[in-house]
Amino acid sequence: MFEAAALAVILAAALTLVRALKGPGVYDRILAVNVMGTKTVALLALIGFVYERPHFLDIAITYALINFIATIAFLRYRERGDLRI
Amino acid sequence: MKVRPSSNPVTETVSALLIPFMQLYALYLVAHGDLGPGGGFQGGAIFAASLILRAIVFGLDAEEERRYESLGGSLAAAGVLLYGGIGLLCMARGGSFLEYPALPFADPKTAYHLGIYGIETGVGLAVAGAMLLLFMKIAGSRDD
Numbered sequence: 001m002f003e004a005a006a007l008a009v010i011l012a013a014a015l016t017l018v019r020a021l022k023g024p025g026v027y028d029r030i031l032a033v034n035v036m037g038t039k040t041v042a043l044l045a046l047i048g049f050v051y052e053r054p055h056f057l058d059i060a061i062t063y064a065l066i067n068f069i070a071t072i073a074f075l076r077y078r079e080r081g082d083l084r085i
Numbered sequence: 086m087k088v089r090p091s092s093n094p095v096t097e098t099v100s101a102l103l104i105p106f107m108q109l110y111a112l113y114l115v116a117h118g119d120l121g122p123g124g125g126f127q128g129g130a131i132f133a134a135s136l137i138l139r140a141i142v143f144g145l146d147a148e149e150e151r152r153y154e155s156l157g158g159s160l161a162a163a164g165v166l167l168y169g170g171i172g173l174l175c176m177a178r179g180g181s182f183l184e185y186p187a188l189p190f191a192d193p194k195t196a197y198h199l200g201i202y203g204i205e206t207g208v209g210l211a212v213a214g215a216m217l218l219l220f221m222k223i224a225g226s227r228d229d
Contacts, residue, residue, distance in 0.1 A: 061110065062110075062123075065107050065131060069137065069138045069141070076141055
């Protein structure tokens with residue numbers, strides 16, 4: 001069951017990658033990258049269940065935290081034109 | 086002195102909720118590194134990321150910027166000092182560099198564990214400090 005769910009998440013990530021490559025706008029791409037990160041978190045958790053290694057949840061949490069910061073930083077860059085704080 | 090970046094209640098609320106959790110999680114990663122994934126590098130990186138998130142979302146005034154830079158330099162230097170200090174202490178007590186059982190503890194096993202914890206803490210401090218310093222040099226408004 002977890003294998004099927006992981007495959008579905010991979011399929012969704014592939015579709016997201018298409019959106020990230022095609023655009024057309026920059027916000028489509030930012031959102032696509034953000035969704036990709038969320039898919040990665042779900043996939044890491046599922047892989048942890050498939051291989052019965054609960055430590056993967058730690059990696060998933062780490063990835064979720066870093067992903068959020070990258071999106072915020074990129075949107076701030078879009079809004080202001082530079083990263084000066 | 087500096088005007089605050091355009092504030093957004095969503096990012097500010099989420100960041101305010103997330104930053105303490107991230108810092109606690111960074112400490113967990115450093116302390117738990119020998120049993121699971123993680124360790125000094127990852128813990129230090131996440132700790133610095135939490136401070137960087139705070140700077141991006143809430144902005145820094147001149148005083149905070151100065152404090153961030155000095156904190157980064159101090160953390161990086163303290164981490165290297167801790168790492169090298171433990172290594173050299175092992176040498177001073179007759180072992181080779183980073184030979185933990187030579188540390189002054191009663192039980193070699195205890196010495197081994199505490200030695201690794203010390204090393205991991207040193208790596209975490211150094212990574213957090215270096216990341217913070219790099220971010221301030223790139224994104225800070227001071228020119229020196």
